[in-house]
Amino acid sequence: MLNSLKLFNFKGFKELNLRTLSRVTLFGGPNNIGKTNVLESIFLFFDRTNVNMILRQYNFRGLNTTMLEPIHLWGPIFNDYNIENEIKIECVVNNHNESMKIKHNENYNRPAVPVQPLILPNNPQIISTNQNQTTSSALDITYNMDGRKVQESHLTIGPTGLELFIDFSYNKPTVATFNPSRMRTNPLEDSNRYSELDIIGKSDIILNYLRIIDTRINRISIITIGNEPILHCDIGIGRKIPVAFLGDGISRFLTLLLQIVSGKCSVILVDEIENGIHYSVMAKVWESIAMVAKDFDCQIISTTHSYECLRAAYAGIPENMANEFRYIRLERDENNLITSNIYDYKMLGTALYNNWEVR
Amino acid sequence: MASEIVCDKLLLVEGIDEIIFLSALMNNLHNWNTTTDRNILYKLGNCKETTVLDKPDGDKIQIISVGGKTKFRSEFSVFIKSPGFKNLKSLAFIRDADDSFQSAFDSIVDVLRENNIPFPDTPAIYTKTQPRVGIYIMPDNKSAGTLETLCLNSKVNCPFLACTDSFIQCISNYFPNKVVTHIDKRRSLVYLSAMHEVDNRLGIGAQKGYWDLNNCCFNNLTSFVSSL
Numbered sequence: 001m002l003n004s005l006k007l008f009n010f011k012g013f014k015e016l017n018l019r020t021l022s023r024v025t026l027f028g029g030p031n032n033i034g035k036t037n038v039l040e041s042i043f044l045f046f047d048r049t050n051v052n053m054i055l056r057q058y059n060f061r062g063l064n065t066t067m068l069e070p071i072h073l074w075g076p077i078f079n080d081y082n083i084e085n086e087i088k089i090e091c092v093v094n095n096h097n098e099s100m101k102i103k104h105n106e107n108y109n110r111p112a113v114p115v116q117p118l119i120l121p122n123n124p125q126i127i128s129t130n131q132n133q134t135t136s137s138a139l140d141i142t143y144n145m146d147g148r149k150v151q152e153s154h155l156t157i158g159p160t161g162l163e164l165f166i167d168f169s170y171n172k173p174t175v176a177t178f179n180p181s182r183m184r185t186n187p188l189e190d191s192n193r194y195s196e197l198d199i200i201g202k203s204d205i206i207l208n209y210l211r212i213i214d215t216r217i218n219r220i221s222i223i224t225i226g227n228e229p230i231l232h233c234d235i236g237i238g239r240k241i242p243v244a245f246l247g248d249g250i251s252r253f254l255t256l257l258l259q260i261v262s263g264k265c266s267v268i269l270v271d272e273i274e275n276g277i278h279y280s281v282m283a284k285v286w287e288s289i290a291m292v293a294k295d296f297d298c299q300i301i302s303t304t305h306s307y308e309c310l311r312a313a314y315a316g317i318p319e320n321m322a323n324e325f326r327y328i329r330l331e332r333d334e335n336n337l338i339t340s341n342i343y344d345y346k347m348l349g350t351a352l353y354n355n356w357e358v359r
Numbered sequence: 360m361a362s363e364i365v366c367d368k369l370l371l372v373e374g375i376d377e378i379i380f381l382s383a384l385m386n387n388l389h390n391w392n393t394t395t396d397r398n399i400l401y402k403l404g405n406c407k408e409t410t411v412l413d414k415p416d417g418d419k420i421q422i423i424s425v426g427g428k429t430k431f432r433s434e435f436s437v438f439i440k441s442p443g444f445k446n447l448k449s450l451a452f453i454r455d456a457d458d459s460f461q462s463a464f465d466s467i468v469d470v471l472r473e474n475n476i477p478f479p480d481t482p483a484i485y486t487k488t489q490p491r492v493g494i495y496i497m498p499d500n501k502s503a504g505t506l507e508t509l510c511l512n513s514k515v516n517c518p519f520l521a522c523t524d525s526f527i528q529c530i531s532n533y534f535p536n537k538v539v540t541h542i543d544k545r546r547s548l549v550y551l552s553a554m555h556e557v558d559n560r561l562g563i564g565a566q567k568g569y570w571d572l573n574n575c576c577f578n579n580l581t582s583f584v585s586s587l
Contacts, residue, residue, distance in 0.1 A: 030442075329440070329442065331442060331445070333445060334445070334446070341440040343437070343440060347436075347437045347440070350434050350437045351437050351438075351440070351441070354362065354408070354425075354426060354430075354434065354438075355362045355406060355408055356362050356363075356437070356438060356441050357362060357363035357364065357441055357442055357443075358440075358441070358442075359442065
């Protein structure tokens with residue numbers, strides 16, 4: 001569980017201090033204030049052993065190409081593209097102080113790296129070398145836990161793209177998943193997770209919750225089309241149809257449930273959680289998400305633009321989980337710095353009851 | 360639609376009736392009109408708990424109902440988290456003195472102090488802080504009473520106002536063991552019931568001209584609102 005988060009020089013934030021995060025945490029605020037940036041910072045923090053840790057973030061935003069130069073490759077994650085400043089992400093995770101520092105290094109000395117095998121046409125033999133390459137640009141990433149350095153790695157631009165060199169790593173990061181607002185869910189991941197649940201007889205949990213959105217769903221099964229297993233459902237029309245055909249809302253809800261119930265993700269990040277969900281079932285959806293998250297010890301951190309979504313969250317979060325909910329509204333102060341307003345469950349209820357704006 | 364802060368000059372009042380009353384008062388005396396700004400109208404929709412008044416010089420003032428003085432005390436800490444609150448240039452409070460002007464004034468000061476908002480030392484005078492903060496206690500920043508007291512003062516020469524006292528006196532004879540409270544609220548209700556179109560809301564009475572909005576008893580109040 002991520003208990004708090006501090007950001008320095010990350011994307012739009014010169015500095016941001018979020019003192020209280022809960023099991024279910026919702027972020028609101030106007031456009032371009034940094035709601036998605038907060039989710040991305042958390043994802044980057046936990047995704048730190050992935051060579052694509054930065055490129056994935058661009059991909060989530062719909063950007064599929066970039067240039068192989070530091071200012072283009074990792075400039076966007078630095079505040080004002082200023083790669084000379086150090087990014088710092090400080091968290092309390094399960095009551096441990098953890099921090100990640102990211103620094104641009106213009107003269108990184110790449111370690112011994114085998115050059116790609118080269119086959120010469122006239123004299124076929126494989127040539128390889130272990131000699132050091134010249135220096136290159138890199139991001140030096142260090143990670144501390146309770147004051148002790150437990151990981152050091154370097155993300156660098158290699159001959160074929162980004163490479164990650166991990167000098168050492170003594171801990172296993174919490175697993176986080178990111179659900180972007182605009183990307184479709186990955187059917188293969190969903191199928192795999194569902195299969196694992198089916199094997200241990202827990203797939204009915206998913207079915208029961210999905211019925212909140214569409215009561216016609218009788219059964220879910222995996223059907224392989226081509227080489228790809230795809231989740232299908234029976235809605236009583238005489239044949240099974242892919243779940244995705246029921247709509248974005250149910251697909252997204254299914255993905256979310258699978259991520260939670262699979263027990264493999266501890267922190268689930270959802271951008272614009274309300275997308276595709278009809279208002280009439282939104283409170284029930286919130287109730288389900290909160291209860292399943294508690295049962296499977298998951299944390300849900302999400303963004304929203306929707307007043308309906310906030311009302312639904314307030315109505316749906318079970319009373320016994322009231323102290324496990326926070327709504328955090330980001331806003332820009334007179335010095336152009338981004339600050340947070342934290343509403344606990346009761347405060348949000350007061351504001352909503354009075355019809356006060358909270359977004 | 361939610362009640363959103365859309366102006367940097369904000370007046371907080373006890374209820375919707377006060378919003379209607381002040382809109383009518385400021386329209387009558389200073390030609391302030393309900394805003395025609397389409398962006399603001401879009402944001403506020405049909406939300407009844409707030410209105411925005413356009414001054415002839417183009418300035419805008421927003422009035423929001425906090426839904427009663429008890430709620431105000433307990434809920435102000437949430438209200439100040441609202442978007443736009445930190446950008447306020449001026450903030451004013453109008454509430455009834457009820458039984459004690461001093462208690463009412465102190466009550467608002469306490470809430471402001473608890474929430475680290477600047478507060479004035481005296482009523483009807485704005486602080487020179489950011490935001491400027493002012494407090495006005497009905498009816499006149501010194502006496503016990505309510506907005507109804509002020510409205511009734513505007514009709515002090517009305518020949519049949521005395522009938523309201525007779526009526527209340529007469530009725531109270533039937534409840535000998537009960538002390539009659541909120542006298543001015545009762546008197547204003549009786550007074551309004553005598554009007555051509557019956558409506559017990561004080562603000563609607565102001566719109567319909569049942570109170571004398573040109574009476575000098577409103578001068579301090581209009582001056583306070585104009586200075587926001």
